[in-house]
Amino acid sequence: MIATIMESSQVTTWPPLYTVEKSRRTKRVRLNIHPQTGLTIHLPYHTRRPVDIDALLIEKKAWILKHSALLEQAAQKDNVNLPTSLSLSAIDETWQIDHMQNCAKPTLFAAAGSRLVIMDKDLNIERAFRLLHLWLKRKAAQHLTPWLRELSLRHQLPFNNVAIRNQKTRWGSCSSSKNIQLNYKILFLPKALAEHILLHELSHLQHLNHSRAFWRLLSALDPHCHEHTKALKTIEAELPAWLY
Numbered sequence: 001m002i003a004t005i006m007e008s009s010q011v012t013t014w015p016p017l018y019t020v021e022k023s024r025r026t027k028r029v030r031l032n033i034h035p036q037t038g039l040t041i042h043l044p045y046h047t048r049r050p051v052d053i054d055a056l057l058i059e060k061k062a063w064i065l066k067h068s069a070l071l072e073q074a075a076q077k078d079n080v081n082l083p084t085s086l087s088l089s090a091i092d093e094t095w096q097i098d099h100m101q102n103c104a105k106p107t108l109f110a111a112a113g114s115r116l117v118i119m120d121k122d123l124n125i126e127r128a129f130r131l132l133h134l135w136l137k138r139k140a141a142q143h144l145t146p147w148l149r150e151l152s153l154r155h156q157l158p159f160n161n162v163a164i165r166n167q168k169t170r171w172g173s174c175s176s177s178k179n180i181q182l183n184y185k186i187l188f189l190p191k192a193l194a195e196h197i198l199l200h201e202l203s204h205l206q207h208l209n210h211s212r213a214f215w216r217l218l219s220a221l222d223p224h225c226h227e228h229t230k231a232l233k234t235i236e237a238e239l240p241a242w243l244y
């Protein structure tokens with residue numbers, strides 16, 4: 001499972017709300033701001049002396065305020081306008097999005113020239129996003145499922161079922177009954193990162209934890225495992241806000 005802690009906490013007031021995450025893999029104190037999870041303070045598991053969070057917040061105040069304002073602006077803009085295109089890097093596809101006025105039931109269809117057409121009597125942004133989410137879910141099933149099967153066969157890591165979802169905080173998960181769930185936001189990631197997630201979940205078929213043995217297996221399947229794991233931590237902030 002690749003997860004991030006979900007606690008909606010926009011940084012609009014001071015002192016800001018924050019989440020603390022301690023990890024054995026974090027080597028130094030690091031701050032991160034994400035449109036969904038707000039401010040996260042990453043701390044190493046063991047520190048020589050306790051970290052003074054209040055002092056840290058004051059020290060980083062300018063950075064925190066600047067980045068939270070930028071993210072809020074981006075999120076507001078993203079959530080009121082229909083995107084003009086979708087860039088599905090993982091599968092090398094770009095789709096233009098058009099709206100057509102039509103009195104029939106609101107619907108979305110794929111037209112020639114990689115165009116996604118949303119038909120609706122007037123453009124209701126929430127309905128449009130709902131249609132786009134449904135389409136993305138089908139698209140992910142068409143592409144991520146065979147991709148996972150191919151990797152599963154190649155590396156002899158058989159699974160039971162795969163389901164596509166839009167979990168708020170996970171790229172994917174794997175259960176003890178060998179069922180894998182994948183997030184359709186994976187479609188928006190660079191191909192290598194998308195494959196890294198599929199390999200991550202396949203590795204859980206042998207190790208249902210993040211033990212050393214798990215990372216050894218994943219590193220054998222993905223030689224750039226370390227960089228990819230790191231890149232995934234920050235890339236969420238680059239995805240369109242309406243996906244969340």
Ligand SMILES: [Zn+2]
Pocket residue numbers: 001002200204209210
């Ligand atoms: Zn995992």
